[in-house]
Amino acid sequence: GAVVSQHPSRVICKSGTSVKIECRSLDFQATTMFWYRQFPKQSLMLMATSNEGSKATYEQGVEKDKFLINHASLTLSTLTVTSAHPEDSSFYICSATDRKTLNTEAFFGQGTRLTVV
Amino acid sequence: KNEVEQSPQNLTAQEGEFITINCSYSVGISALHWLQQHPGGGIVSLFMLSSGKKKHGRLIATINIQEKHSSLHITASHPRDSAVYICAVRGRWGGADGLTFGKGTHLIIQP
Numbered sequence: 001g002a003v004v005s006q007h008p009s010r011v012i013c014k015s016g017t018s019v020k021i022e023c024r025s026l027d028f029q030a031t032t033m034f035w036y037r038q039f040p041k042q043s044l045m046l047m048a049t050s051n052e053g054s055k056a057t058y059e060q061g062v063e064k065d066k067f068l069i070n071h072a073s074l075t076l077s078t079l080t081v082t083s084a085h086p087e088d089s090s091f092y093i094c095s096a097t098d099r100k101t102l103n104t105e106a107f108f109g110q111g112t113r114l115t116v117v
Numbered sequence: 118k119n120e121v122e123q124s125p126q127n128l129t130a131q132e133g134e135f136i137t138i139n140c141s142y143s144v145g146i147s148a149l150h151w152l153q154q155h156p157g158g159g160i161v162s163l164f165m166l167s168s169g170k171k172k173h174g175r176l177i178a179t180i181n182i183q184e185k186h187s188s189l190h191i192t193a194s195h196p197r198d199s200a201v202y203i204c205a206v207r208g209r210w211g212g213a214d215g216l217t218f219g220k221g222t223h224l225i226i227q228p
C-alpha cells in the first residue's frame with residue numbers, strides 16, 4: 001500500500017530556534033498534502049493544505065509566517081516551525097492524497113512529536 | 118464547518134466482546150474515515166466509506182449517509198485492539214479537502 005514517510009519522529013529544540021519536518025510520499029505522487037496538529041488529549045486539527053507548486057492554504061488561527069510550508073515536488077512537503085515556543089510543543093502529522101485518485105484513502109506519516117524547551 | 122461527534126469517549130471491555138463505536142457528523146461529506154491511533158501517535162487508516170458497509174477481518178464499518186452516522190464494530194475483541202479509534206470526515210471537495218476529526222474513542226480490551 002501507499003506509504004508516507006515523515007521525519008523526524010521526535011525532536012526537542014530550544015525556544016527561539018526553527019524546526020523542519022519533512023513528509024514524503026514514497027510510492028505515489030501526492031497532489032495534496034495536509035498538515036495536522038494534535039495537542040494532548042485533543043483531536044487532530046487541520047493546520048494547512050499544501051498543493052504542489054502553489055502556496056499553502058492555512059486554517060483560521062494558524063500563523064502562516066510561523067508555520068512555513070513548502071511543497072516543492074509531488075513527493076515532498078516540509079513544515080518549518082519558526083522561532084518555536086513551548087506552546088508550539090505538539091504532535092504534528094502529515095497526510096497525503098494520491099494524484100491519480102483524489103477521493104482516496106488517507107495516507108498518514110508517522111507523526112513528529114515536537115517539544116520546545 | 119463539519120461537527121464530528123464520537124461516542125463513547127472511553128470504552129473498557131473484556132476480551133471477546135463485541136465492540137461498537139459511533140460517529141455522527143453535521144454536514145454532507147465525500148467520505149468518512151475510521152482511523153486507529155496507537156500510543157506513540159502513529160495513525161493507521163482502517164476504512165474509507167462513502168456508502169454502505171465494509172469488512173476487514175474482525176472489523177466492520179457502516180455508514181448511513183441520510184442519517185449522517187457511521188459505526189465501527191469489532192468482533193471477538195482482543196487486547197491488541199486497544200487503541201484510540203478516530204472518525205474523520207472529508208468535505209465535498211474530496212481529496213482537496215482536509216479531514217475533520219472526532220475526538221476519538223479510547224478503547225481498552227482487558228484479557
